[in-house]
Amino acid sequence: MFESLKKKFSRTSDKLEEELIEEAQEENNLEEESGKKFSFFSFGKKDKKEEDDFESDVAEIPQEVESIHEEAEETSDDKDEKSGFWSFGKKSDDDNKEPLEEEESAEEIQEEEEPKKSHFWSRNKEEDAEESEEADEKTEEKKSRFWSRSNDEDSEEDEEDEPGGMFSFITAKTISEKHLEDILWELEMGLLEGDVAMEVASAVVDSVKDDLVGRKIKRSNDITEYTYNALRNAVAEIIDIPGKSxxxxxxxxxxxxxxxxxxxxxxxxxxxxxxxxxxxxxxxxxxxxxxxxxxxxxxxxxxxxxxxxxxxxxxxxxxxxxxxxxxxxxxxxxxxxxxxxxxxxxxxxxxxxxxxxxxxxxxxxxxxxxxxxxxxxxxxxxxxxxxxxxxxxxxxxxxxxxxxxxxxxxxxxxxxxxxxxxxxxxxxxxxxxxxxxxxxxxxxxxxxxxxxxxxxxxxxxxxxx
CATH class of the missing domain: 3.40.50.300 (P-loop containing nucleotide triphosphate hydrolases)
Incomplete structure (x- = not known):
């Protein structure tokens, strides 16, 4: 639907970009920048996608953090339980000391059990270290999975934009009426050719002009984005007539x-x-x-x-x-x-x-x-x-x-x-x-x-x- 009208909107953005870049070249105020040049209609997709991604990320991150937190608590609980068990054992030994002979026999028994206890502790330390490493690996895996997903989505998003052609202005440019005069006249003629009523075409052009004049531009993508938003806002005012269904x-x-x-x-x-x-x-x-x-x-x-x-x-x-x-x-x-x-x-x-x-x-x-x-x-x-x-x-x-x-x-x-x-x-x-x-x-x-x-x-x- 409305293919002819869409082309006119997109052409308005392209013409304004050409106008500003040409002027910046004459002023020696332009430099090429790494990045992707956004197409006119990509801004609508990005707005919707960013909104959906934000909602899903906000929902998923707490779950991941909660999961990591639970694992940390489990590890901490295990250590507390072990510590409590052995401190209880030591306390019992102190309370139940008998005369010297019994102490000597206890010392003999302790000497026999010490290697076992030492071995038990070293084994538990190794297990704790392994559990800690596993928890860290899970945390890293989740972080990696989360960020790689975001990077994949960014890559998919970038594929929708045009490669190269990204410029920035050394000193920010300001859109003036002079920049828009011919471009908006062409837009108005295009709307009239598309069977848009005269008063509607004038209302759209006036709204776009008011929205764009005075805008400061740092990058070429800014031109496309501001023009897209100005046209969208102008049309939104035109087509939304209140009334009951x-x-x-x-x-x-x-x-x-x-x-x-x-x-x-x-x-x-x-x-x-x-x-x-x-x-x-x-x-x-x-x-x-x-x-x-x-x-x-x-x-x-x-x-x-x-x-x-x-x-x-x-x-x-x-x-x-x-x-x-x-x-x-x-x-x-x-x-x-x-x-x-x-x-x-x-x-x-x-x-x-x-x-x-x-x-x-x-x-x-x-x-x-x-x-x-x-x-x-x-x-x-x-x-x-x-x-x-x-x-x-x-x-x-x-x-x-x-x-x-x-x-x-x-x-x-x-x-x-x-x-x-x-x-x-x-x-x-x-x-x-x-x-x-x-x-x-x-x-x-x-x-x-x-x-x-x-x-x-x-x-x-x-x-x-």
Whole structure:
């Protein structure tokens, strides 16, 4: 996903590095340094890997230390036991001394036993030394294993970066507006070519500029890292539009004993009816009972199409004859859901251009009669700026509450995904990710950010919300 956008982000970093290195060469302020040159997308991998490694190392080190400590205690206990035994023996001998004759016999006995005792002690000293050596070896082995693991991971990490090409500045460079002027202009043009809305492109460029100007750079890798973080932060602000999820709203309505009523709008050909089938299937699997209203009574074959999806996923369809009042169909579907205790009503409406005044008025009538809790615009991600423009017009006409983008998996530019929520100030609720009924996912800004800042072709996942 979003391969074109990723290349533009990476190119921005490369251009800034070229600019600063070229200037440093002219100033005789550059020296080659040993080390690996990091690629633009490697910083995302490192952040995640460092976080995982830190957690695992913190968990493992105490266990290793505890194990070594226990071994040391065992050795100490053994010595204490031996020391206690012999001191007890000596004390007993002193307390039980008899007259001289008995002392002499005791001395004779002691002389006979002394070699044995000496041999016993020397043997125990050897055993203690061997145990101590074994404990030291285990400790060293664990340390060696721990550090070799860390070194192996560092090696694997380094393999992901580009060999050589690492430079440092003798005197730290400071990024100025002069360095960024041409580079950010090129980034803005690239975003516009990728169907990113003008106001979104400007917001990204301004944010990156504010983040980078004044940054002090010591090494070439710093340039890549700062640019990566500046772009990631800028995009994070753009795509994270607050709003409740549809699932949360269903639960809230269910607590009131009411169904959540959702009305779908958009132009023909965006995949609106198929999306309704996907959502019905999605919420069936979550344990809810949806009902679909076939309120597109104008288009030939529309009722048959939505009926096909309802049958495939196994949900009730409320329909009237072709040409009947679509508002009446929507009203009947809501009443059916209330009477049957169903939690979700999905209203399919006729696809229409946002410029068709009569059809837009008809849609407003459906909204007045059905009183939907959500009005959702369904747009095609591949149409880029057109989808954003359509959403804006629908929002002006009937005040939409959220967006579903279809064909997001096939979108290489990413313009609509980046722009649509920011422009109309309404959240993206779902993304269509394929042709099957299971190919839909609730929108997650963190997941989207990971897709935008991962290597091309690399699949990045996060836990489902």
């Amino acid at each position: 549809m699932t949360e709203m269903i639960e809230a309505k269910k607590a009131q004993g009411e169904p959540l009523v959702v009305m779908f709008v958009g132009i023909n050909g965006t995949g609106k009816t198929t999306t309704i089938g996907k959502l019905a299937n999605y919420y069936l699997k979550k344990g809810y009972t949806p009902v679909i209203a076939a309120a597109d009574t104008f288009r030939a074959g529309a009722i048959e199409q939505v009926n096909y999806h309802a049958d495939n996923v196994g949900v009730k369809l409320i329909k009237h004859q072709k040409g009947s009042d679509p508002a009446a169909v929507a009203f009947d579907a809501v009443e059916h859901a209330k009477a049957q205790g169903k939690e979700l009503v999905l209203i399919d409406t006729a696809g229409r251009m946002q410029t068709n005044t009569n059809l837009m008025d008809e849609m407003k009538k459906i909204k007045r009669v059905a009183k939907p809790d959500l009005v959702v615009f369904v747009g095609d991600a591949l149409t880029g700026n057109d989808a954003t423009h359509q959403a804006s017009k629908f929002n002006e006409a009937i005040d939409i509450d959220g967006v579903i983008l279809t064909k997001a998996d096939a979108d290489s530019k990413g313009g609509a995904s980046l722009s649509i929520g920011y422009v109309i100030k309404k959240p993206i609720l779902f993304l269509g990710m394929g042709q099957g009924y299971d190919d839909i996912r609730e929108y997650d800004a963190d997941w989207m950010l990971n897709q935008l800042f991962s290597e091309s072709g690399e699949e990045v996942t996060v836990d489902e919300v």
